[in-house]
Amino acid sequence: MxxxxxxxxxxxxxxxxxxxxxxxxxxxxxxxxxxxxxxxxxxxxxxxxxxxxxxxxxxxxxxxxxxxxxxxxxxxxxxxxxxxxxxxxxxxxxxxxxxxxxxxxxxxxxxxxxxxxxxxxxxxxxxxxxxxxxxxLPVAWTTAYRMLFTRAGVRAGDRVLVQGAGGGVASAAIGLASAAGAVVYTTSRSEAKRKAALDWGARAAVPTGERLTEKVDVVIETVGDATWKHSLRSLRPGGTVVIAGATSGPNPPADLARIFYLQQRVIGSTGCTRHELVAMLRMMEATGLRxxxxxxxxxxxxxxxxxxxxxxxxxxxxxxxxx
The missing domain is CATH 3.90.180.10 (Medium-chain alcohol dehydrogenases, catalytic domain)
Structure with a gap:
């Protein structure tokens, strides 16, 4: 073969x-x-x-x-x-x-x-x-599902920032979070990808690093060095950053003072369980998400x-x- x-x-x-x-x-x-x-x-x-x-x-x-x-x-x-x-x-x-x-x-x-x-x-x-x-679905979409719902506990009405619109995990996270009733912001250097993200349900798509109109509850981070400072600055006190990759580099400055003073949470996430894959399929059927x-x-x-x-x-x- x-x-x-x-x-x-x-x-x-x-x-x-x-x-x-x-x-x-x-x-x-x-x-x-x-x-x-x-x-x-x-x-x-x-x-x-x-x-x-x-x-x-x-x-x-x-x-x-x-x-x-x-x-x-x-x-x-x-x-x-x-x-x-x-x-x-x-x-x-x-x-x-x-x-x-x-x-x-x-x-x-x-x-x-x-x-x-x-x-x-x-x-x-x-x-x-x-x-x-x-x-x-098996890798990118389930990774996004676990980041959003298992690790961050995203609920309807939550504000979510997805860094790097257009990538496999990011595009999945935008669609999944929007389908769940979250308000989604996203970033990209590409105007075409920002436009596509709006079609997938994002409320706003801005150039990488641009300040958002409000602080978010959750950041979905798979980019790393290039977006890390923006992720922390966009997060509300007590909010959560979930990390499942670092395509631009894995060792950004930690900014520990901001994290502990604002009581922000930084959570790692890898893959998904079989149960989460099945649960995601049920959600997709219910919402029509593809x-x-x-x-x-x-x-x-x-x-x-x-x-x-x-x-x-x-x-x-x-x-x-x-x-």
Whole structure:
């Protein structure tokens, strides 16, 4: 079968280590299922792997891809929950299992015609979602859902700032928070992305770093260095910043005086539980919310999708069709 495989890592030229190759169709071990992948989606996690960040070189070669929607061996349409973990080891939350692994970290991922995962990782795909839409959800959308509702406890009427409109997690957070009745502000250097964010439900979209008209209750932060000061200055006393990434750099000045004096909370968030994925699907059905698909590409064009992601050209998700 055809697959996009990471064979080497290079911080300056990450895509040089991604090749298209023929690999064996995987044989599922006991308790696992084989899924024919109908659609996958690109994530920054794939580029971090190719740059050698958080992914040991000894795990290469590895089929990349964290998101998948497809058909299992019984013909059921499924979404693949991407965290391979023991929920009991995390006290009922598999994201707290110290041995957890996202798909493509220790197990071949979804940029292939077939993949294998534990059977508990299969979630029925609702008929109202296309395979392309469903493939956008497992990583970016569930990350946003957990940040908003599990970690920050966002409720209707809350003021929420989402930094970096246009990225996968940010676009999901704008839609999810708006659908839940929150008042959403967002930022971007791109006028086109600011305009798109208004279509997704944001009340206001301003240039990166511009002062907001009011303080917010919650900031959704995935950008890091470039937006950190603005995030803290936009947050009300007692408010919450939730962090699930730092695409512009992971070590901004902490501004501890502001944090302790204003009693602000800074919370980390990683991935989601299987239960949260199911809960998000129920919310999407109830509200009519759908993911934003920027483009759909054949597997042979996966490099062009990643180049667009690197350049910040995506507004929403890039979807890949393995076959």
């Amino acid at each position: 055809r697959a996009a495989v990471a064979i080497s890592q290079d911080a300056d030229d990450p895509l040089s280590g991604l090749v298209l190759d023929d690999v064996p169709v995987p044989d599922p071990p006991p308790g696992w299922a084989r899924v024919q992948v109908k659609a996958s989606a690109l994530n920054m996690h794939d580029l971090w792997t190719l740059r050698g960040v958080g992914h040991p070189a000894e795990h290469l070669p590895m089929v990349l891809g964290c998101d998948a929607a497809g058909v299992d061996e019984e013909g059921n349409e499924v979404i693949v929950y991407p965290v391979i973990a023991d929920a009991d080891a995390g006290g009922g939350d598999e994201t707290l299992d110290p041995n957890r692994a996202l798909l493509s970290e220790r197990h071949d991922g979804s940029f292939a015609e077939y993949l294998t995962v534990p059977r508990r990782n299969l979630v029925p795909k609702p008929s109202w979602l296309s395979f392309e839409e469903a493939a956008c 993911p934003v698909v920027d483009r759909v590409l054949p597997l042979e064009d996966v490099h062009s999708g990643f180049r667009a992601m690197e350049a910040g050209e995506l507004t929403g998700k890039a979807v890949v069709l393995p076959s």
